[in-house]
Amino acid sequence: MRDRRREGCWTPALLVGAMLLSTAGLLLAPASAVGQVPARVIWESRPLGSGIAVSVRFPRGAHADPPGSEGTAFLFGRALEAEGARLLAPMSARVHVDVERESLVVTLFAPSLEWIPAWREIAGLLSGSPLSEAAVQAARDRLMDELLFQAGAPVRAFERAWDEERLAGLLNDPAGNGRPVGGSVQGVGSVTPATLEAWRSRSLRWDEAVVAVVGPVSEAQAGALGGPLERVVTAPRRPQDPASPETRPPAAVTDPREGGAPATDLLPPAPLYLGVPAPRLSLPSGGLRQPLGAGSRRVIDEEITSTWIGVAWALPRGTPWVLQDFLVLVVADALNPSPPDPGLYRADVHLEHAGGIPLLVVVATVDPQSAVEWEARILSTLAGIASEPPPGAFFELARRRYRSSRMLEGSDPGLRARWLATRASLDGGVPDLASESWGLSREGLAALAGARGEPRILVYGPVRMMTPP
Amino acid sequence: MNLLLLVLGILLPSPGGDPGSPGAHGNPEVFQADLVLRPAAGPETHLFLRPGQQVVTLRLSVPLGESEEEAGAGQILRSLADDRMRSMARRIGARSRVSRTPEALVYDVSGPASELDFLVRVLNEGLRPPEPDRFNQVRRDQLAEVLRRQETPQGVLALRIREAAGGSRVPLLGSTPALERMHAGVIQAVWERSHARERARLVLVGDVVAEVALAALADLGLPPSPPSPVTPPGGSLPQPRFSPEVIRHWVADAWPLDRPRDARALVMVGLLGDRLQSGGGDYELGAEVWEIAGRWTLVVSGAAYPRTQQAMRTRLRGLLAEVGGTLSDESVRTHAARVRGDILLQAATPWGLAELVGHALDAGLEPRSIQTVLDDLARMEASDIRALLADLGSRSPLQQEIRP
Numbered sequence: 071m072r073d074r075r076r077e078g079c080w081t082p083a084l085l086v087g088a089m090l091l092s093t094a095g096l097l098l099a100p101a102s103a104v105g106q107v108p109a110r111v112i113w114e115s116r117p118l119g120s121g122i123a124v125s126v127r128f129p130r131g132a133h134a135d136p137p138g139s140e141g142t143a144f145l146f147g148r149a150l151e152a153e154g155a156r157l158l159a160p161m162s163a164r165v166h167v168d169v170e171r172e173s174l175v176v177t178l179f180a181p182s183l184e185w186i187p188a189w190r191e192i193a194g195l196l197s198g199s200p201l202s203e204a205a206v207q208a209a210r211d212r213l214m215d216e217l218l219f220q221a222g223a224p225v226r227a228f229e230r231a232w233d234e235e236r237l238a239g240l241l242n243d244p245a246g247n248g249r250p251v252g253g254s255v256q257g258v259g260s261v262t263p264a265t266l267e268a269w270r271s272r273s274l275r276w277d278e279a280v281v282a283v284v285g286p287v288s289e290a291q292a293g294a295l296g297g298p299l300e301r302v303v304t305a306p307r308r309p310q311d312p313a314s315p316e317t318r319p320p321a322a323v324t325d326p327r328e329g330g331a332p333a334t335d336l337l338p339p340a341p342l343y344l345g346v347p348a349p350r351l352s353l354p355s356g357g358l359r360q361p362l363g364a365g366s367r368r369v370i371d372e373e374i375t376s377t378w379i380g381v382a383w384a385l386p387r388g389t390p391w392v393l394q395d396f397l398v399l400v401v402a403d404a405l406n407p408s409p410p411d412p413g414l415y416r417a418d419v420h421l422e423h424a425g426g427i428p429l430l431v432v433v434a435t436v437d438p439q440s441a442v443e444w445e446a447r448i449l450s451t452l453a454g455i456a457s458e459p460p461p462g463a464f465f466e467l468a469r470r471r472y473r474s475s476r477m478l479e480g481s482d483p484g485l486r487a488r489w490l491a492t493r494a495s496l497d498g499g500v501p502d503l504a505s506e507s508w509g510l511s512r513e514g515l516a517a518l519a520g521a522r523g524e525p526r527i528l529v530y531g532p533v534r535m536m537t538p539p
Numbered sequence: 540m541n542l543l544l545l546v547l548g549i550l551l552p553s554p555g556g557d558p559g560s561p562g563a564h565g566n567p568e569v570f571q572a573d574l575v576l577r578p579a580a581g582p583e584t585h586l587f588l589r590p591g592q593q594v595v596t597l598r599l600s601v602p603l604g605e606s607e608e609e610a611g612a613g614q615i616l617r618s619l620a621d622d623r624m625r626s627m628a629r630r631i632g633a634r635s636r637v638s639r640t641p642e643a644l645v646y647d648v649s650g651p652a653s654e655l656d657f658l659v660r661v662l663n664e665g666l667r668p669p670e671p672d673r674f675n676q677v678r679r680d681q682l683a684e685v686l687r688r689q690e691t692p693q694g695v696l697a698l699r700i701r702e703a704a705g706g707s708r709v710p711l712l713g714s715t716p717a718l719e720r721m722h723a724g725v726i727q728a729v730w731e732r733s734h735a736r737e738r739a740r741l742v743l744v745g746d747v748v749a750e751v752a753l754a755a756l757a758d759l760g761l762p763p764s765p766p767s768p769v770t771p772p773g774g775s776l777p778q779p780r781f782s783p784e785v786i787r788h789w790v791a792d793a794w795p796l797d798r799p800r801d802a803r804a805l806v807m808v809g810l811l812g813d814r815l816q817s818g819g820g821d822y823e824l825g826a827e828v829w830e831i832a833g834r835w836t837l838v839v840s841g842a843a844y845p846r847t848q849q850a851m852r853t854r855l856r857g858l859l860a861e862v863g864g865t866l867s868d869e870s871v872r873t874h875a876a877r878v879r880g881d882i883l884l885q886a887a888t889p890w891g892l893a894e895l896v897g898h899a900l901d902a903g904l905e906p907r908s909i910q911t912v913l914d915d916l917a918r919m920e921a922s923d924i925r926a927l928l929a930d931l932g933s934r935s936p937l938q939q940e941i942r943p
Contacts, residue, residue: 474632
């Protein structure tokens with residue numbers, strides 16, 4: 071193996087040349103050199119990271135698909151991913167694209183020395199560099215294969231009906247509510263390279279984009295991404311007063327996941343509280359609009375072997391994201407007992423933004439004979455949290471579980487960059503999880519659960535088997 | 540002057556430094572510990588400080604060898620400890636895992652740095668002596684796993700190749716004779732022999748103050764050195780030779796590599812994969828790098844029905860020449876870049892970095908050997924692969940096969 075550096079590639083002449091390039095803004099201008107200036111750039115320095123993650127979020131996704139061409143955004147994402155992988159292959163870099171109803175997020179991970187050229191390639195594709203015909207064709211073929219394979223699958227029919235049910239009236243384009251993000255055979259079949267280019271030029275606007283960069287990146291390099299630069303700095307270490315009630319370990323711990331058995335011998339020692347003590351998170355002041363009105367309940371009778379239950383509640387706008395996200399964990403914990411309930415196959419709980427409104431969404435797959443019981447259980451879980459949130463020790467452990475899961479997730483630079491871009495784009499700011507999670511309280515949790523809107527419910531399954539217990 | 544420094548900073552790797560400084564972009568120090576402690580009473584401790592990330596990973600390994608009579612004891616210890624640690628870690632949402640490598644039993648746990656005390660407690664839960672009440676259930680599960688592997692041609696070929704390449708005669712998963720005879724006393728004896736502070740190695744990666752971390756780890760639940768940490772000699776058990784019922788011919792060729800951590804092998808696997816995708820034929824072929832007795836070994840294997848088995852053998856034995864005939868600097872650089880990206884991506888999380896570093900240390904290598912592999916990959920060209928092909932071509936591979 072030859073060491074090109076030792077062979078004198080970095081000669082003084084080249085350095086001078088590089089200096090001139092730098093003066094022209096080319097080396098330090100990964101995005102703006104080709105005319106893209108995002109609305110904001112969020113920068114988190116990790117000086118000893120092994121690589122750099124850059125994520126860009128555009129606030130338009132599948133909802134901007136042209137009528138009759140559902141799947142345009144999704145196919146664009148797939149083709150971008152394939153073309154990006156081809157261009158980045160010599161640079162040890164990776165690119166991943168997430169397309170959702172109201173967003174397209176592209177995340178890049180690259181070694182320190184290669185991230186600027188890698189980002190330039192991806193930014194170019196997002197700005198109009200043509201996707202190769204081969205990449206588009208390969209992505210289309212693969213997507214069509216998947217859609218044909220899934221055609222007629224009950225789960226797809228449920229997803230479509232569920233989109234229509236929970237999003238009714240929340241999006242600007244009512245016709246788009248039931249448009250599947252991943253497209254349809256007819257929709258994807260009608261997409262041409264010109265459709266993709268038209269979607270790109272209409273939907274991906276850099277002045278609406280938020281970029282986040284995480285890793286060993288200097289301020290100058292991050293600033294050269296264009297747009298106003300905001301640095302994320304983690305809270306300084308400052309242990310709280312050990313005498314504070316917040317730092318005292320709970321008096322008695324029982325774990326509901328283990329059947330409520332006392333577990334005082336395994337009492338976790340109190341964590342060291344780091345960062346500036348956070349104020350208690352609470353709901354925004356003012357009236358709480360109920361955007362879902364009186365709610366709804368729809369049953370679709372289908373002779374299948376499972377029943378899907380979808381329930382969505384609107385949450386008050388302006389509620390701190392950490393509080394909403396914590397509610398997701400508490401609900402998910404309550405709906406996924408250990409040992410598992412034989413009637414429940416799976417319960418997924420997540421937050422969704424639709425038309426600027428946060429929705430708490432539960433989708434459960436259950437045995438049809440347990441469907442009535444599980445629908446009631448899902449509804450009573452939220453009501454129970456509102457009237458009687460987890461008591462002290464349970465609450466304390468739930469809060470620590472929430473904190474751990476989010477912080478572990480954030481240690482992956484790619485996930486962290488994506489999260490930073492998403493939060494900055496949707497909420498305007500980036501929560502300091504380490505600090506704000508200590509501001510979670512039983513009262514705040516109960517208030518949020520109590521402020522939920524009326525639920526929208528869809529039950530999809532064999533009605534004749536769904537008998538009350 | 541500032542402009543010149545800026546340019547130098549972009550082009551040349553900088554030794555870490557302040558993230559806010561213009562030149563901080565390259566990280567040759569990623570795999571270099573901030574602090575290494577080797578106290579006489581153990582454990583050997585490698586600290587990788589990552590301020591600002593708010594998360595910490597503790598990876599503790601204890602060297603573990605088994606005699607033939609004990610084959611599978613490590614897996615039983617692993618399973619018991621894994622359950623104990625998970626049960627405790629999930630109380631606060633921490634991430635834990637216990638794994639068995641050829642060299643050691645490895646315990647790792649990750650969570651918020653603010654939970655360091657509890658994470659040490661989770662680690663101690665894994666390190667404590669095995670509980671006898673669950674022994675029989677776990678032994679039966681392990682025996683079923685071994686029997687399942689012995690029924691498959693892949694499992695038996697792997698065993699034979701490992702043995703032929705000088706690997707341990709004691710299978711990592713365990714053996715049926717040993718597991719059938721094993722009792723809780725064997726597990727206890729293996730634990731007592733292996734789990735001692737002096738023998739343990741700890742890799743800590745995360746957002747901690749070194750003094751605080753070391754203080755938390757002072758309570759590590761490991762006893763001092765045992766009277767005899769040596770693996771007892773074995774050999775009294777019968778070693779059955781397995782012949783699974785197959786309907787295809789299964790063939791494997793293997794080349795143990797002379798250089799430790801020879802990065803060319805990783806690229807070679809990618810190049811072989813390209814050839815296998817483009818070749819066609821009514822048979823299956825595959826290429827992998829295995830670690831056997833501390834050395835990387837390139838393994839090429841294939842399976843074919845009787846009517847195409849000759850074609851498969853001819854193709855398999857000609858694969859290296861095929862790679863040589865289609866080699867280009869571009870294809871080598873592309874595969875080298877991919878492997879390099881995989882390693883860097885793994886090192887991006889505290890637990891990924893702890894695993895990379897800990898695995899190297901357990902194999903008797905310095906952490907900088909990972910950087911050496913990355914450097915080799917960054918500089919790799921077609922001529923390097925040609926040299927490897929010439930070397931492999933000059934030697935007869937270890938060959939194993941299973942016939943219908």
